[in-house]
Amino acid sequence: MSLFEEMQQAIIDGKAPVVKELTQKALSEGIKPADIFPKAIVPAMDEVGRRMRDCEFFIPEVLIAARAARAATDILRPLLVGDAAARPAGTVVCCTVKGDLHDIGKNIVAMMLESAGFRIIDLGADVSAEKIVDAVRAHDANLVAMSALLTTTMVNMKSVIEALAAAGLREKVKVMVGGAPVTESWARSIGADGYGKDAPAAVDLARSLAAA
Ligand code: B1M
Numbered sequence: 431m432s433l434f435e436e437m438q439q440a441i442i443d444g445k446a447p448v449v450k451e452l453t454q455k456a457l458s459e460g461i462k463p464a465d466i467f468p469k470a471i472v473p474a475m476d477e478v479g480r481r482m483r484d485c486e487f488f489i490p491e492v493l494i495a496a497r498a499a500r501a502a503t504d505i506l507r508p509l510l511v512g513d514a515a516a517r518p519a520g521t522v523v524c525c526t527v528k529g530d531l532h533d534i535g536k537n538i539v540a541m542m543l544e545s546a547g548f549r550i551i552d553l554g555a556d557v558s559a560e561k562i563v564d565a566v567r568a569h570d571a572n573l574v575a576m577s578a579l580l581t582t583t584m585v586n587m588k589s590v591i592e593a594l595a596a597a598g599l600r601e602k603v604k605v606m607v608g609g610a611p612v613t614e615s616w617a618r619s620i621g622a623d624g625y626g627k628d629a630p631a632a633v634d635l636a637r638s639l640a641a642a
Contacts, residue, residue, distance in 0.1 A: 441474035444494030446501040475545035479630030496541035518549040520640035526555035527586040532579035559593035588620040604639040
């Protein structure tokens, strides 16, 4: 098994200490930090996404794998600053909307997006439209990823899209939405650019929106 294959397996198995050790080994062997994302972390998390889609993995396994992937990204992120070859796939402002404290799904989506090479600005839960607008501006984000778990808070997604438009930022950012009560038709009705049913779908969507 190659070092990259070992890393992939350790991420899928959720073995964070092994992932950490293998990441350090890869670096000590002269492997470029930027190569570790496409050759180990991204394919491993794609496989985790596939298993989740096929009901082979459930939320605990996904969280454990995402934490293991984070053991690598925590080491790699500081090494990638200023590395032109390691340009992120996009910058995503991520949050749960105003009034909503549910953040488990949002955290999984954020971790999966990070593992897929996106730079994540995670604003947390219960986030106002103003804070999202400010973060898009401050971080020059090209994606906003909003989560809502309550039928009473999903309406706040629309307010965020309106606030982005009022701030002259709507053309600059793609907006994706998700969360248990959110649907494709809801996303369309509020003028979002896409809806993700689950975290793997969110990764596919972010990739296609960032490439558009
Ligand atoms: Co609350 N809660 N909760 N809750 N809670 C629900 C959502 C509820 C369905 C339970 C029920 O009644 N059956 C119900 C909502 C009903 C409705 O609106 N129709 C509810 C309620 C009513 C409430 C309170 C109002 C209860 C009260 O106080 N009376 C209150 C509200 C607080 C607030 O937010 N202001 C409340 C509070 C809480 C806790 C704080 C106790 C806790 C949250 C802890 C936390 O998140 N840190 C909690 C929990 C845990 C739940 C349930 C049990 C589980 C939610 C969860 O984490 N699911 C939930 C019932 C349920 O769903 N079975 C419930 C797992 C998570 C991985 O799934 O978030 O859907 P999910 O994310 C998925 C996808 O949706 C998708 O990917 C994720 C991974 O696949 N996804 C995206 C999510 N965001 C995405 C973004 C994307 C793309 C995909 O692109 C941007």
